[in-house]
Amino acid sequence: MITIHVRLFAAHRDIVGRAEMTVQQETGATVGAVWERLVAEYPSLGRYTGRLLYAVNQQFAEPGAVLQDGDEVAIIPPVSGGARRIEPGQVCNRFNPL
Amino acid sequence: MSKVSLSNEEIARYSRHLIMPEVGMEGQRRLKQGSVLLIGSGGLGSPLALYLAAAGVGHIGLVDFDVVDASNLQRQIVHGTSTVGMPKTESARRRLRDLNPHIEITVYETQITSANAFELMRGYDVIVDGTDNFPTRYLTNDASVLLGKPNVYGSIFRFEGQATVFAPQQGGPCYRCLYPEPPPPGLVPSCAEGGVLGVLPGVIGTIQATETIKLLTGIGEPLIGRLMLYDALGMRFRELKLRRNPNCPVCGENPSVTTLIDYEQFCGIAPEAPAIGGQYVITPLELADWLQRDDRPFLLDVRNPYEVAIASIPGTDKLIPIDQLPERIHELDSAREMVVYCRSGVRSGRAVELLKQAGFRKVKNLEGGVLRWSDDVDPTVAKY
Numbered sequence: 001m002i003t004i005h006v007r008l009f010a011a012h013r014d015i016v017g018r019a020e021m022t023v024q025q026e027t028g029a030t031v032g033a034v035w036e037r038l039v040a041e042y043p044s045l046g047r048y049t050g051r052l053l054y055a056v057n058q059q060f061a062e063p064g065a066v067l068q069d070g071d072e073v074a075i076i077p078p079v080s081g082g083a084r085r086i087e088p089g090q091v092c093n094r095f096n097p098l
Numbered sequence: 099m100s101k102v103s104l105s106n107e108e109i110a111r112y113s114r115h116l117i118m119p120e121v122g123m124e125g126q127r128r129l130k131q132g133s134v135l136l137i138g139s140g141g142l143g144s145p146l147a148l149y150l151a152a153a154g155v156g157h158i159g160l161v162d163f164d165v166v167d168a169s170n171l172q173r174q175i176v177h178g179t180s181t182v183g184m185p186k187t188e189s190a191r192r193r194l195r196d197l198n199p200h201i202e203i204t205v206y207e208t209q210i211t212s213a214n215a216f217e218l219m220r221g222y223d224v225i226v227d228g229t230d231n232f233p234t235r236y237l238t239n240d241a242s243v244l245l246g247k248p249n250v251y252g253s254i255f256r257f258e259g260q261a262t263v264f265a266p267q268q269g270g271p272c273y274r275c276l277y278p279e280p281p282p283p284g285l286v287p288s289c290a291e292g293g294v295l296g297v298l299p300g301v302i303g304t305i306q307a308t309e310t311i312k313l314l315t316g317i318g319e320p321l322i323g324r325l326m327l328y329d330a331l332g333m334r335f336r337e338l339k340l341r342r343n344p345n346c347p348v349c350g351e352n353p354s355v356t357t358l359i360d361y362e363q364f365c366g367i368a369p370e371a372p373a374i375g376g377q378y379v380i381t382p383l384e385l386a387d388w389l390q391r392d393d394r395p396f397l398l399d400v401r402n403p404y405e406v407a408i409a410s411i412p413g414t415d416k417l418i419p420i421d422q423l424p425e426r427i428h429e430l431d432s433a434r435e436m437v438v439y440c441r442s443g444v445r446s447g448r449a450v451e452l453l454k455q456a457g458f459r460k461v462k463n464l465e466g467g468v469l470r471w472s473d474d475v476d477p478t479v480a481k482y
Contacts, residue, residue, distance in 0.1 A: 007336075009258060009327065010255045010256075010258055011255070011421075014421055015421050019329075019332070042425070043424045043425065044421050044422070044424055044425070047281075048281065051277065051279065051280075051281045053276045053277065053325075053338075055338040055339075058336070058337060058338050058339060059338070059339045060338065060339060060340045060341050074336075074338065076260075076325075076327070076338075077281075078232070078277045078280070078281050079253045079254070079255045079258075079260060080230060080231050080232045080235065080253070
């Protein structure tokens with residue numbers, strides 16, 4: 001088993017309730033496996049699958065990247081930015097005002 | 099050497115730049131000769147416009163079609179109480195004109211679209227993305243890549259922000275190298291529930307302004323190929339090294355996007371909020387009446403706890419924030435009549451869909467949410 005430090009950002013922090021966590025993974029686990037494990041624990045994360053930026057030890061990484069013991073995985077969802085009220089269901093409120 | 103010259107007035111104004119050898123007369127001339135298009139004159143656009151104007155960027159273009167609202171002033175510091183109700187471009191132009199009469203300001207009171215993006219952007223050296231929605235971000239990215247112009251990116255969410263410079267022509271990635279496709283609609287972070295710390299766009303916008311000035315003057319190490327992540331609560335900066343994606347649909351080796359597309363469609367924008375079947379909708383007046391009767395429904399609030407502290411509908415039975423609903427659906431009784439509400443009816447519409455998929459049949463969405471409740475039933479409930 002290997003220990004992986006996970007860093008979460010933006011809306012993921014709300015879903016998980018934390019900005020960082022430590023998980024144990026099988027030796028040889030990939031970045032994608034860490035994500036799948038998080039989704040299993042927090043199903044609301046599942047909707048971000050395939051739309052994520054991953055970094056391992058602060059370097060851009062593909063989901064297939066194999067992790068080493070002690071690696072830090074950052075998972076960054078897309079953030080549209082701005083401060084308008086965008087409710088879930090309204091991705092692009094400028095074109096779809098409330 | 100830059101061709102433009104500085105007047106004695108300008109020399110006096112920019113003296114704190116001029117006495118730094120890294121900028122000096124040549125750097126200041128480059129700023130004066132430079133041009134920047136700011137897409138958005140809001141939270142990010144405000145500090146950007148102010149600092150770029152103050153720095154003496156010779157030509158600043160502002161694109162925005164919005165109007166200044168009192169709720170903008172918590173963070174959009176280029177505007178003021180006296181310009182509430184005015185187009186943001188005009189409000190910003192007035193402030194910038196006062197700040198620095200030596201620069202040229204062009205305002206475009208319009209929405210940037212696939213039809214006008216090239217025309218708007220072509221005459222500028224640097225494009226700055228200060229927008230707040232995915233279609234405009236993808237449009238800005240694609241158009242910048244296709245025109246070969248650097249795109250200074252910033253994005254904010256509550257207490258967190260990101261900034262980078264997308265410049266494939268200088269070896270860095272573009273936005274699509276990171277996120278080739280937009281998140282599916284209806285499944286996106288709720289900035290909303292969020293809002294933003296007023297000073298946060300100040301931090302991110304000034305990072306963007308710094309990078310813009312570096313690009314124009316050619317000094318320092320640009321934020322290309324690096325994503326700066328800022329966490330205001332932890333007061334931490336984190337830097338991620340990025341790289342170009344050879345399969346990027348826009349800047350990759352075999353690009354599939356070679357001209358601008360329909361970005362609203364690309365982002366899956368429906369013209370209306372997702373329609374909920376008639377039997378699954380209830381108006382505030384109908385609900386108010388129903389709540390008085392013996393067979394009153396179970397009233398579920400799917401907002402966040404801090405929104406409850408602002409305003410609520412009296413008689414609410416339970417609060418389950420929408421993000422927790424999939425995990426907590428078992429706490430609800432599908433046999434009982436239920437009405438779900440949120441601030442405006444969007445999140446609760448999604449909740450109703452979720453509940454329907456989970457087998458709930460006696461569930462209705464409160465149309466217009468707390469906002470309509472305040473309008474139609476009880477004006478003492480605050481609108482936010």
